[in-house]
Amino acid sequence: MRWWSIHPRYFDKSGLIAAWREGLQMQKALQNGEDDDPKLACFKYASDPLRAVGAYLSFLAAEGSKRGYRLAHERILYPNFDQEFVPLDNVRFGFDAEEMHKKLSRRSEAYLRELPAVSEWEMHPVFAPATQASSANYTINNNFEGF
Secondary structure, eight states: OOOEEEEOOGHHHHHHHHHHHHHHHHHHHHTOOOSSSSSGHHHHTTSSSHHHHHHHHHHHHHHHHTTTTOOOOOGGGSOOOOOOOEEOOOOHHHHHHHHHHHHHHOOOHHHHHSOOOOGGOOOTTTTTEEOOOOOOOOOOSSSOOOO
């Protein structure tokens, strides 16, 4: 499972579909109490983990709908568009933005040219800069091993 801290508008089709599938896996793992995976830590420490994942998925599904993709919205256990559930440090966000930029430059160069510069990218709405977030007292560390 891999979650992205960047806004779904920056995903190409492959990235959006992959993020959707991985988000559904995160939701299932949390639902089944399998929250010991370090990759789920940010959602585990949200005030309501399943609702936070529901928001993560809802924003992905909305972006998919804008593009004409049919993502199964009904698979989201707690659909919502709440924002700033999870505090996130800017190092992780920068890492994700650079990684996505590399992926897009390899597989979707034309799509990448349509996007603003990476320095202008926004966080996924479910995350908030750690200094501004107030819904949880957990900040994701900079250990990117396994991502």
